[in-house]
Amino acid sequence: xxxxxxxxxxxxxxxxxxxxxxxxxxxxxxxxxxxxxxxxxxxxxxxxxxxxxxxxxxxxxxxxxxxxxxxxxxxxxxxxxxxxxxxxxxxxxxxxxxxxxxxxxxxxxxxxxxxxxxxxxxxxxxxxxxxxxxxxxxxxxxxxxxxxxxxxxxxxxxxxxxxxxxxxxxxxxxxxxxxxxxxxxxxxxxxxxxxxxxxxxxxxxxxxxxxxxxxxxxxxxxxxxxxxxxxxxxxxxxxxxxxxxxxxxxxxxxxxxxxxxxxxxxxxxxxxxxxxxxxx
Amino acid sequence: xxxxxxxxxxxxxxxxxxxxxxxxxxxxxxxxxxxxxxxxxxxxxxxxxxxxxxxxxxxxxxxxxxxxxxxxxxxxxxxxxxxxxxxxxxxxxxxxxxxxxxxxxxxxxxxxxxxxxxxxxxxxxxxxxxxxxxxxxxxxxxxxxxxxxxxxxxxxxxxxxxxxxxxxxxxxxxxxxxxxxxxxxxxxxxxxxxxxxxxxxxxxxxxxxxxxxxxxxxxxxxxxxxxxxxxxxxxxxxxxxxxxxxxxxxxxxxxxxxxxxxxxxxxxxxxxxxxxxxxx
Numbered sequence: 001x002x003x004x005x006x007x008x009x010x011x012x013x014x015x016x017x018x019x020x021x022x023x024x025x026x027x028x029x030x031x032x033x034x035x036x037x038x039x040x041x042x043x044x045x046x047x048x049x050x051x052x053x054x055x056x057x058x059x060x061x062x063x064x065x066x067x068x069x070x071x072x073x074x075x076x077x078x079x080x081x082x083x084x085x086x087x088x089x090x091x092x093x094x095x096x097x098x099x100x101x102x103x104x105x106x107x108x109x110x111x112x113x114x115x116x117x118x119x120x121x122x123x124x125x126x127x128x129x130x131x132x133x134x135x136x137x138x139x140x141x142x143x144x145x146x147x148x149x150x151x152x153x154x155x156x157x158x159x160x161x162x163x164x165x166x167x168x169x170x171x172x173x174x175x176x177x178x179x180x181x182x183x184x185x186x187x188x189x190x191x192x193x194x195x196x197x198x199x200x201x202x203x204x205x206x207x208x209x210x211x212x213x214x215x216x217x218x219x220x221x222x223x224x225x226x227x228x229x230x231x232x233x234x235x236x237x238x239x240x241x242x243x244x245x246x247x248x249x250x251x252x253x254x255x256x257x258x259x260x261x262x263x264x265x266x267x268x269x270x271x272x273x274x275x276x277x278x279x280x
Numbered sequence: 281x282x283x284x285x286x287x288x289x290x291x292x293x294x295x296x297x298x299x300x301x302x303x304x305x306x307x308x309x310x311x312x313x314x315x316x317x318x319x320x321x322x323x324x325x326x327x328x329x330x331x332x333x334x335x336x337x338x339x340x341x342x343x344x345x346x347x348x349x350x351x352x353x354x355x356x357x358x359x360x361x362x363x364x365x366x367x368x369x370x371x372x373x374x375x376x377x378x379x380x381x382x383x384x385x386x387x388x389x390x391x392x393x394x395x396x397x398x399x400x401x402x403x404x405x406x407x408x409x410x411x412x413x414x415x416x417x418x419x420x421x422x423x424x425x426x427x428x429x430x431x432x433x434x435x436x437x438x439x440x441x442x443x444x445x446x447x448x449x450x451x452x453x454x455x456x457x458x459x460x461x462x463x464x465x466x467x468x469x470x471x472x473x474x475x476x477x478x479x480x481x482x483x484x485x486x487x488x489x490x491x492x493x494x495x496x497x498x499x500x501x502x503x504x505x506x507x508x509x510x511x512x513x514x515x516x517x518x519x520x521x522x523x524x525x526x527x528x529x530x531x532x533x534x535x536x537x538x539x540x541x542x543x544x545x546x547x548x549x550x551x552x553x554x555x556x557x558x559x560x
Contacts, residue, residue: 098472121481133485135477157477166472171481173465174489178458184524185453188517192378192446197415197437201401201451205413208488209454237468243534244464250526257523 001025002146005058005088006047007073008034013064014041015124016152021046023150028058052077056084060147063092063104064120068229070094074107081111089143093118093134095230097169097237098162105138105161114140117161119168125151137163169237173248176227177234179220180251182213183258186275187268195271199278207280214279221269225259228252281305282426285338285368286327287353288314293344294321295404296432301326303430308338332357336364340427343372343384344400348509350374354387361391369423373398373414375510377449377517378442385418385441394420397441399448405431417443449517453528456507457514459500460531462493463538466555467548475551479558487560494559501549505539508532 003026006013017027031039031049042049055061055077063073070092081088090108092101092115101117108115115138122132134154136144138161148154157163189198202210220227231252238244261268283306286293297307311319311329322329335341335357343353350372361368370388372381372395381397388395395418402412413433416424418441428434437443469478482490500507511532518524541548 122485133481135481157474159473163472163474163477166469167474167477167481170465170469170472170474170478173468174461174482174493175486177461177465178489180523180527181454181457181461184518184527185450185457188453188519188524189446189450192443192450192517193439194437194443194447194450197443197447198450201413201415201447202454205402206455208492209458212488213454237472238464239468243460243530243532243537244468246530246533247460247464247527248530250523250528250530252523253526254523 002059002150003028003057004147004150005029005055005061007055007061007063008065009038009042009045009047010064010066011041012120012124013062014038014045014047015126016062016064017042017047018045019125019151020147025150028055030055053080056081056088057086058088060089060091060144062118063090063094065094066226066229067095067100067233070096071100071104071107074104078107078111081108081113087113089114089116089140091116091118091136091144093120095119095168095172095233096165097233098165099236100233101165102162114143115161116140116144117164118144119164119166119171121168121171135164135167137161137165166237169234172230173234173238175216176220176230177248177251178209178212179216180231180254182209182217183220183272184254186213186217186272190271190275195275196278199275199280203280210279214276217272217276220255221258221262221272224255224262228255228259231255282339282430283308283337284427285309285335285341287335287341287343288345289318289322289325289327290344290346291321292400292404293342294318294325294327295406296342296344297322297327298325299405299431300427305430308335310335333360336361336368337366338368340369340371340424342398343370343374345374346506346509347375347380347513350376351380351384351387354384358387358391361388361393367393369394369396369420371396371398371416371424373400375399375448375452375513376445377513378445379516380513381445382442394423395441396420396424397444398424399444399446399451401448401451415444415447417441417445446517449514452510453514453518455496456500456510457528457531458489458492459496460511460534462489462497463500463552464534466493466497466552470551470555475555476558479555479560483560490559494556497552497556500535501538501542501552504535504542508535508539511535 235248515528
């Protein structure tokens, strides 16, 4: 059975680890400086804390982090990987732009390790489903197929590093972008005193979108702090100087505002909950 | 039968006129300085060209224009209305922010005319449907109910001037906003060489959104020049300094880029058509 290193044991990382350990794999991580919540998630998922130096002994390293932390991890691990006896496969599974993943791939290559660009589409693995999909691109992508036997839905794109990230960006740009639009317009309608009129018109003429937003907007609150960075990566992917890029710069700021509200007054959260409760 | 003035005979204005003349109403307009296409639409809809001065003799004036032209029309008609013997009901039916419609209402009030804020939701009237919905707010809103007998779906919101426009803004912000997101990410995926991967993932995990975008994105091309101004109004409605407002500032620019491409190289249009053709 292979040894897989997963950094870090966040919601996605720990759920992936849990699926791998259930399939019999050994999953290692480093808990140095991590919160008690991360330690608890790691323990529940059957992960072993081996420290950063020992991560290099794994067969595969999966980097699963908030997008803003992805490059820093590669920079921190590079010297460790460079002086190790083994050369693990390094898969960056983060929601970053093709440009960012290109830089990360360069750092990993300079440490002598094979590199795979991975875009995860779908929520964290659950016991009753086969998802999420791990799209993989780059010359070493096929090597990740070994994880299929451990219950991970690996989908190789026969394309260079950057393709898997581009797919992730464009997919998230639509889904998490729509969540941002819904939240933005629900808040504006609420402030203007027309929330009930908006939800009744949406129910009547856009029932499919109303239903989608009713499910997705509340799930976003606790992730907004993380989606901020993802929207910034999408802005860069789409071209910051273009209309597309400006849309996602705005979405990043919206998610920052909601994340701040969640930690503070919770006024926007309360308004969103009220509007959503009116959707049929 | 009442006389209704409609400015201008664009796609929406002419289609509304056609429904009214079919119901037996007299519909007047001013064709001074209008294109041949507008003249043809006006004639086909049974509209009479009476010139701007005579518009003041109508029972009701419906302003149906690209959003950037709405305030200028009110300013141009105000002196005509002020010196006329009659005081028609003036309904601003444009996709403008509550702030803009407040200014327009002030201009109309200074000319001594009753004012209604109207937000039209849905496409131009067709023979086989009852829509679109004309949401009306402001103290004089109930006076517009007279148009119900002529086949117009008037829905009075018992709220002040600005409410109907706020409803229109927040609804369009979701629907035309999603069209912008879809176009933005299809173009970015196409440039990155992952368009086919995006459409196949959307078909698999977001079939409802894939289907919605397949229908709506191509219908947008010819309207992008007009949606630009509508997105600017939504940016102002949502607050230009906030994340929400920045999103719509970006959407306005995207629609400008697409409108320019449609008049010019049509490269983006071709890319969008290619991506959309892959959606199941």
